[in-house]
Structures are given as structure tokens and as C-alpha cells.
Amino acid sequence: MSEKAPVRIAVIGAGAMGRNHIRFVTEEPEAELIAIADAFEGARATADAAGVPFFTDAAQMMDEVKPEAVIIATPNGLHLGVAREAITRNIVPLVEKPISDDLEDAEKFAAEAEAAGVPVLVGQHRRHNPFVKKAKEIIESGELGRLTVSSFHYMIYKNDEYFDVEWRRKKGAGPILVNLVHDVDLLRYLLGEPVAIQGMQSSAARGFETEDSAVVNVRFADGSLASMTISDATASPWNWEACAREDPQYRPFDADAYFIGGTKGALSLPRLQVMSYDGASSWHKPLKMDVPAVDPALPHKMQLKHFVRVVRGEEAPVVTPADNVKTLRALNAVKRAAETGELVEL
Template sequence: MSKKTRIAIVGFGLIGRRHADVIRRAPELELAAVVEPGPEGGIAAEALGAPVFASLDDMLDVAKPDGVVLATPTPLHVDQGLACIVAGCPVLIEKPIAVTSREAKLLTDAAANAGVPLLVGHHRRHNGMVKAAKAALSGGAIGDLRAIQATCWFYKPDHYFEVAPWRTKKGAGPISVNLVHDVDLLRHFCGDVKTVQAIAVPSRRGFENEDLATAVLQFQSGAVATISVSDSIVAPWSWELTARENPAYPATPESCYLIGGSEGGLSLPDLRVWRHDDVPDWWTPISARNLTCSMEDPLAVQMAHFAAVITREEVPLVSGWEGLKSLEVVEAVSLSSATGQEISLGEEAGSPMNALASVF
């Protein structure tokens, strides 16, 4: 019988509990430990039968897991990630990788210098629908990828903000909280971003942050994406409500991504490829076919991948560097919306934050 890969969870909130459930359901994995200083989370973790620790350092010293999942608040990611790297323990960090790209670069550099695998939990890349779409795009199903329209609209109720007042503060709007997920998928499909132009609208509820933003991303490939995000629009068009990844969200039959190419179009997550029956011509009939895909839980697929990275059977699909570059784009959206300027993303990591410092 092969040895199980022992993975510890740090942070036992909503996402930490989902990760723990995934580990416990996988026969080749073992929940090595849980780190949770809060009494409520600690009690819930103890019910799983795994050792519970109040601190990450104690857990690393005693449990000695094969890998660690950080499902803690973003401001804790850098210090906790560095602790895992110093211990030589592969780490999967929930998105976003850090609060700023400068901090993210500290992590990616440390992991690279130590030779410790660092992954970022952009789990949507592990979704079967995304894999099928990526394969179709790479295989030329719609010709050259020219443009994407992405919509991320939903309505967060008042109690969402009442239970956590920090969500009403500057820097905690949908740009920083929600947009990073969609930006990462756009980069996955189109490659690196060259320029960003964005606008944001102040919260109608009187909060310090925005509640609506729209950005135009130009990619190095020449493709262009428009993306709109709001947490105060009633609509069925968001990944959460269309992808059926999380049963907590009521599903709709709509799509939230429209991907246009020189020979066809693709919508997601319904995976419909549209092409003209003969040559591309708006005067001739156009029809669609549906692609097929795996419907496995992307969190389970991601965890299996993490285990394979730990045993050096696979390389990270979403490395720390990939998480850093997606965070840079989100920072550029914030900077452009604040200044009204088009932001160029250079080769040097941390460039949007450097520009932000120069403006303010």
C-alpha cells in the first residue's frame, strides 16, 4: 500500500473546511493537521479527528506535513508562506497570493531560492470546463483569439457587509476582492497583459470603496478583453452563478464569458462553439456545437495536483509567479481607475505598485 500524502490546513473558515473535506474524501491523501487559533474553528477541526494547533510554527515542528494549504486572510499569507518555505514544506496559498505584488515577489523569490514548490489557489484553472475551453482555443477551434467580454455581476446583501465592516473600507471593493479570479482566467486564455485602462464608480451604499468597475485589458498577443465587475448589480451573469462550482450559489443557465476569434466564437461556461457553416460571413448561417468536459470538483482536482507537485510528479499549474502576475493586473486596474491613466505592465514584477507609489 502506497504512502499517503499528508497535507495540513491553516485557517478553518469556509474555504479551509472545503479543503479539509476534499482531503478526507481522497484515499491517497491524509489530513495531517489543522491550524486554527479561534475557538469555534478549533472545535470544528477537532471533530475531524486531526491534530489541531494554535500556531503554524508549532504545527510545522510537531506534525511535519508533506504540504500545507494556507486558507487564511490575505494579509497573513506572506509571513505564513515564508514560514513554510523556511521549513522546506511545499505550500498552496489561497488567492490572492498577497496584498501587494511587492509582497508576492518576496514569496516567489524565497520559494525559488529555496527550491520549495509554491502554488496559488486559482482553482478555476482546474475546472473541466476551463480545461476544455483552453484546449479548444489552443487547437484553433475559433481561429486567432481576438477579444473576450467577461461579466462579473452579482448583488451582495447588506448583512454581508454588516458582519464584516472591513468589507466597506477602501481597498476592499470588488476590484481587489473578486476581480482577481476572472483576471487569472483571462490571463490563462490570452497570456500576459500589456496595458490596462479602467474606471471605477463609488459605492451607492456610501461605503469607502467602489461597487462597480470596468477595465479594458490589452494582451501581448494583441487580444483585447473587457471586464466588468460589481457587487451591487442584480444579474445572473457571473462565474459564481453560472459555473456550478459551489453549491452555495444558486445556478443559472447563462454564460459570463464571450470569447471571439477570427473563425468562431466560444461562450463559457456553457462551452458552445459558434461557427459559420462555410466561410466566415455574416450573411451565411451560423450554428453552435457543445464541447464536453469533466465535471469533477475543481478543488479536488487542484488538491490532487498539489499532491503530485509535492511528490515531484507534476509541476505547478498555477505557480507563485502566475499568482503574482494576476495580482499585478488587479493592481493596475485599481491604479488606472484612481488616476484615469492607461497603465503599462512591464517585465519587472511589482511594476503597478511602483507606479502607484509614484502617483500618490
């Protein structure tokens, strides 16, 4: 533990994810939970259990307890209103992903945050997964040669009762908009910025208004390509949730969800199996497999440690609002491409 006083953090929005953040903050020696705000009076019990004051108004909480930092885990449409209240008070926010469900407002906010000079971290927690960071290092080192083709899979089966809630069957829901923000964020982080996307979607398996399955092709500026297979009606282990062991509500399975290929080698994630040839690549030679040693760590906890350093001014946020805007643009392009069949250029 450092000599510095723990960073004083309040959590805003004590729902499913907010309660996880509350637990992470109380478990982190460099952080101190000092208050909870939630518009729903029923969340008071969570604050009582944590032994911190409770507020139904986030702005009033910020004025009264003066946190150094806040974690915003409200519904997506409310993130930016609360984040603006924080930055005008010089309070550093960690805003849950996606930063907003409104791309234009997210762009506006990114500019405002930059002008205000207050760092803002967006909660794309998978970026803090040590296996992802190591994969990025390997790709950047040139060990895989020039990137050629990669495939990212989100093939999962959501239980049928999940769809008893009406909005989940309607246009605007579906796995692309509901789930893919993490995969698109890692696609950009690991492979680069997409310049063109094409796709197809289908609702044949469940018969709902929204898609249950989609396939998407992506082209990057350097000419490399990737595909994404997306489905919430597919009984398979090939999804980050099952493979990465980040969240106990998904049963772990020894498999990979992402396959990244280059002229000299290839790797899969999250198991981080790295394949390459000795010397020049050739389909007639045996491939060797290396699994670099990486200490596993829970990405949400690593994200919080990073956030503490951001608040202390020791590090710049690894996912800024401007960066998350790029992920949202790419995600919207995936949706448009799959829906219309058009080639969407970015």
C-alpha cells in the same frame, strides 16, 4: 487508488475556506489529514471532529507532526509568513489565493521559493475547472482563429446586509480588489498577458466610499482586446459564481459569464458553447454551435488531486507564486485604471 501512501497534509487556518479544505482532504483517498493549526482556540472543535491533533502555532505543528504538505487558508496578509515556515522545512505549501495582499512581498517570496527548490501551488482553483481547461485547449488549437475581442462579466448583487461590516464600504474594499482576482487570473490564462488597461468606476448605486461598479478595457500583446464589467450592485446571472455551479452558496443559473471571440469562432464559458462557420467566416452564413463533451468535476477537488501530484514530484504546480504575482500586478492595474481613468501600461 495508487499503490503510494496517501500524502500527509495539515491545514493551517480553519476558517470558512480552511474547513472546506479539511473536508476535501478527508474525502480524497490519495491524501490524509494529519493535523490542523489555527491561531484561534475556538477552531479546536474542528480538529476534534476530524480526529486530528490541534495546534495554535503553525510552526510548532510542522515541527511536531512533520506533514509532507500544508494548505494555508489564513487571512491573505498572513499567507507568506506561514508559507516561509513551510518551505524552510521542505514542506510543500498550497497557499490560498491571492498569495499575498502585498505585491512586493509576493515578488520576494516567489524568488525565495524558487531558490529553495520547494514547489508552491497557489489556490486559484478555477484553473482546475475541466470546462476552463477545455476552453484553453480550444483557443490554443487555433479553432477560434486569431483572438479579436472578448468580454468577461462579474455582474452580481451582494445582499445589502453584507455591507453592515464597515471595511466593506471603505476604500480598499469593492468588487475589484475583493472578488476579481479569479476573473483576472482566468483572463490572463485564457487570453494572454495584458499590456495596457483603462477603465472607469462608479459608486452611484450604493453611495459608498468604494466602487460598486466598474468597466475596464484590456489590450494584449498580440493586439487583441477584452472588456470586463464589474459590479456587486447588479441583479444579474452574468457572473462565474452563478453560472459555474462550483459553490452551492450561489444559486445556479443557465447563463455564461465569459465570451471569447476570434476570427474563425467564438466560445462562451462556463457552458462552453463553441460557435463557428462551416468554411470561411461570413456574417451572411449560419453559425453552428458545438458543445464539446466535458466531464464536470469540482475544481477544488481537482486542485487537491493536482496538489498531491505536485507533492509527489509528478507534476509542476499549474499556478506558481511567480504566476500569481502577474495576476496581482494585473489586478492592481485594473484598480488603478478604474480609479484614476489613466491608461495603465504593464
